[in-house]
Amino acid sequence: MPPVQNLLHSVRWRLQLWHALILMGVITVLCILAYRLAADDKRERIDRELTSFERAFIRQIFERSNRGSPGEKPPSSNRLRQLMQDMDAAADFPLEMRDLFDPTAVDSTYLAFWDGSGNILFQSANAPRNLTFPPAPPQDQEYSTRLQDSRRELIRNGPRGLRGVVGRDISADMAELHKLAWQISLAGALLWLLGLVGGWWLAGRVIHPINVISQTATRIAGGNVSERIDVTTADDELGRLSHVLNDTFDRLEGAIERQRQFTADASHELRTPLTVILSETSRGLKRERTAEEYQDILTTCSLAGTRMRSLVESLLILARQDGNDHPMPDPGPCDLNQILSEAIRLLQPLANERGIQLASRLEDTACAGDARALSMVAVNLISNAIHHQPHQGSVTVHLRTSFGNAILEVMDTGPGIAADHLPHIFDRFYRVDPSRQANGGHGLGLAIAKAIVTNHGGTIEVESIPGEGSTFRVTIPRT
Amino acid sequence: MRLLVIEDDPLLLRSLAANLREENYAVDTAVNGEDGLFKATSIDYDCIILDGMLPVLDGWELLSRLRKTKSTPVLMLTARDAVPDRVCGLDNGADDYLTKPFDGEELLARIRALIRRSSGQATNLIHIGQALIDTAARSVSLRGETIPLTPREYALVEYLTRHLGSVVSRSELYEHLFDEDDDTLSNLLDVHVSNVRKKLGADFISTRRGHGYAIDPPN
Numbered sequence: 001m002p003p004v005q006n007l008l009h010s011v012r013w014r015l016q017l018w019h020a021l022i023l024m025g026v027i028t029v030l031c032i033l034a035y036r037l038a039a040d041d042k043r044e045r046i047d048r049e050l051t052s053f054e055r056a057f058i059r060q061i062f063e064r065s066n067r068g069s070p071g072e073k074p075p076s077s078n079r080l081r082q083l084m085q086d087m088d089a090a091a092d093f094p095l096e097m098r099d100l101f102d103p104t105a106v107d108s109t110y111l112a113f114w115d116g117s118g119n120i121l122f123q124s125a126n127a128p129r130n131l132t133f134p135p136a137p138p139q140d141q142e143y144s145t146r147l148q149d150s151r152r153e154l155i156r157n158g159p160r161g162l163r164g165v166v167g168r169d170i171s172a173d174m175a176e177l178h179k180l181a182w183q184i185s186l187a188g189a190l191l192w193l194l195g196l197v198g199g200w201w202l203a204g205r206v207i208h209p210i211n212v213i214s215q216t217a218t219r220i221a222g223g224n225v226s227e228r229i230d231v232t233t234a235d236d237e238l239g240r241l242s243h244v245l246n247d248t249f250d251r252l253e254g255a256i257e258r259q260r261q262f263t264a265d266a267s268h269e270l271r272t273p274l275t276v277i278l279s280e281t282s283r284g285l286k287r288e289r290t291a292e293e294y295q296d297i298l299t300t301c302s303l304a305g306t307r308m309r310s311l312v313e314s315l316l317i318l319a320r321q322d323g324n325d326h327p328m329p330d331p332g333p334c335d336l337n338q339i340l341s342e343a344i345r346l347l348q349p350l351a352n353e354r355g356i357q358l359a360s361r362l363e364d365t366a367c368a369g370d371a372r373a374l375s376m377v378a379v380n381l382i383s384n385a386i387h388h389q390p391h392q393g394s395v396t397v398h399l400r401t402s403f404g405n406a407i408l409e410v411m412d413t414g415p416g417i418a419a420d421h422l423p424h425i426f427d428r429f430y431r432v433d434p435s436r437q438a439n440g441g442h443g444l445g446l447a448i449a450k451a452i453v454t455n456h457g458g459t460i461e462v463e464s465i466p467g468e469g470s471t472f473r474v475t476i477p478r479t
Numbered sequence: 480m481r482l483l484v485i486e487d488d489p490l491l492l493r494s495l496a497a498n499l500r501e502e503n504y505a506v507d508t509a510v511n512g513e514d515g516l517f518k519a520t521s522i523d524y525d526c527i528i529l530d531g532m533l534p535v536l537d538g539w540e541l542l543s544r545l546r547k548t549k550s551t552p553v554l555m556l557t558a559r560d561a562v563p564d565r566v567c568g569l570d571n572g573a574d575d576y577l578t579k580p581f582d583g584e585e586l587l588a589r590i591r592a593l594i595r596r597s598s599g600q601a602t603n604l605i606h607i608g609q610a611l612i613d614t615a616a617r618s619v620s621l622r623g624e625t626i627p628l629t630p631r632e633y634a635l636v637e638y639l640t641r642h643l644g645s646v647v648s649r650s651e652l653y654e655h656l657f658d659e660d661d662d663t664l665s666n667l668l669d670v671h672v673s674n675v676r677k678k679l680g681a682d683f684i685s686t687r688r689g690h691g692y693a694i695d696p697p698n
Contacts, residue, residue: 268532268558271579272488279494282583283501304490 012207019199031188035181042173050154053109054166084122100124109168116161134165209238225253265429269311269442273304314444321451334371336406337362340399343378351386357394365399365406367478373452380445381410381472389414408474416466425462426450481505481655485515486530498583503630505658512536519545526593531557539571546572552593598641605640608697612640626678635671639694648691
């Protein structure tokens with residue numbers, strides 16, 4: 001049995017607790033109401049019984065007084081007094097009133113009358129011994145009631161100062177009420193238990209999908225990222241939550257998969273130069289060599305090391321562009337014209353070396369951004385264009401402003417890019433020609449350019465006609 | 480022993496070739512799959528070292544095409560060490576694989592093992608009469624005494640030993656002892672044979688006139 005504190009941490013138990021409390025309150029109130037209604041009803045009925053009994057008795061007296069002279073008015077006070085004091089035989093009374101003259105019939109209705117000064121006029125034989133002269137009922141009420149030793153008594157001011165008490169032992173009725181109270185309590189308790197069971201079942205039903213979601217999410221967090229929540233429920237809140245979570249997991253899995261692929265590619269790219277270094281050093285160490293041989297080995301190692309450095313730098317740039325903390329470390333006004341002129345100046349020797357004509361048409365254009373990063377975009381695109389074409393080709397760099405955007409176009413007259421490569425051209429480590437020797441690149445230049453442009457809120461796209469050339473177009477908002 | 484190295488990274492190719500040549504292998508090179516497949520099918524190499532990622536024709540594709548005509552031992556070099564990549568290489572007909580970066584000594588040992596297995600030998604030590612050839616140490620000893628041989632002479636002895644008892648033609652010997660960069664003078668082989676005979680005994684290598692040379696197994 002888990003400790004209570006743990007139980008309170010379970011939604012199901014908390015629901016159950018609230019449910020139990022509320023249900024108990026409602027059932028208790030209903031039971032009390034029902035009991036009160038039954039008790040009131042019982043009392044009223046007793047009172048009515050007593051009243052009608054008294055009336056019937058009075059009527060009997062009147063009938064007796066009028067026996068001699070029918071049609072006369074109600075008897076006078078003295079006559080009434082006389083009549084009551086004379087009463088001692090049951091024979092003249094109807095059956096239900098005969099108990100009045102039987103001292104052993106203690107459970108039956110009894111009567112007593114007093115005159116205004118408290119002298120007893122009549123007391124039925126079955127009346128209790130300790131019956132006392134009752135206080136007058138309040139002025140504005142016809143009668144008052146009192147409870148004495150489990151006897152219900154009705155006190156009434158009669159005509160001409162007469163005061164009467166009619167009462168009866170109600171312990172049997174009280175016992176009945178008591179029994180009713182027990183029955184109501186028992187029914188209430190049963191109803192409460194039934195409600196608890198139902199509530200437990202209902203809470204379980206509501207909680208079940210949440211448990212399923214939680215278990216699936218736990219398994220996914222444990223590493224099984226391809227698992228999904230089984231969305232069988234209708235389009236309710238939990239169904240929608242499951243959909244949202246599944247979408248999140250999809251995106252998460254995609255991101256993990258891309259990251260895994262990227263890491264695998266990066267390690268693949270690093271392995272080859274590393275192999276060169278290990279292979280060359282182990283060869284060099286195997287035996288004594290001439291200075292030229294050592295120089296040759298060191299040159300090879302240095303080349304491999306340079307390649308690794310360039311790759312690591314590119315990876316760092318990408319990681320920095322990917323990090324959402326500071327996508328633009330140095331946002332400020334950038335003179336794109338100056339950045340491009342600088343890039344062209346930097347790459348002119350390479351173009352000359354490869355016999356490629358480098359032309360530019362630059363309008364004065366500025367935008368907000370990171371000048372170093374944008375310069376990297378320009379250098380990557382232009383050197384890419386220079387590398388990917390045969391000698392005697394040409395590269396044109398075009399900078400202009402259009403609809404509040406700075407637009408940079410780099411056009412080459414190279415062999416172009418086949419349509420099936422175009423969608424992947426900006427993917428990391430994607431090479432149109434998987435040959436590493438085709439150019440010194442490692443398949444990250446365009447990916448870096450894309451990451452930088454995207455972080456500047458811009459777009460990069462490529463158009464290519466195989467055999468005629470390619471155009472890379474960068475659009476960056478000026479503000 | 481003549482090897483073919485197919486690797487697209489120029490630095491690694493140069494380093495591998497230099498390493499193997501220092502071990503007295505005759506080494507041919509190819510920088511792409513197409514070139515590699517052409518050489519692999521036209522010459523009987525003793526072993527092919529094949530990179531998985533190649534331009535034009537990748538290593539796995541090259542291997543499955545090569546296996547239609549040749550059963551040359553192939554050692555695959557791969558930068559991807561995921562199990563599916565390795566399984567794919569071996570299923571396509573590779574005899575062994577190495578994951579980059581690898582140790583140079585391990586590469587050499589694996590090449591020796593591949594060549595040994597392909598010639599049906601279980602150990603690196605081969606006894607022929609009084610001579611003992613150690614293919615791991617690449618040395619020959621006669622009556623317990625190590626006989627100094629030049630790399631070419633050793634290669635000649637090892638190749639004939641691997642084909643013990645069968646006649647090996649001159650052209651086959653040329654093919655396996657010299658790589659594509661060697662100037663193969665027609666009488667160079669006769670010079671090597673005569674030098675070996677001087678060092679290991681006149682009847683160590685027998686001449687089958689018009690057919691070639693052979694080392695006969697001890698009775």
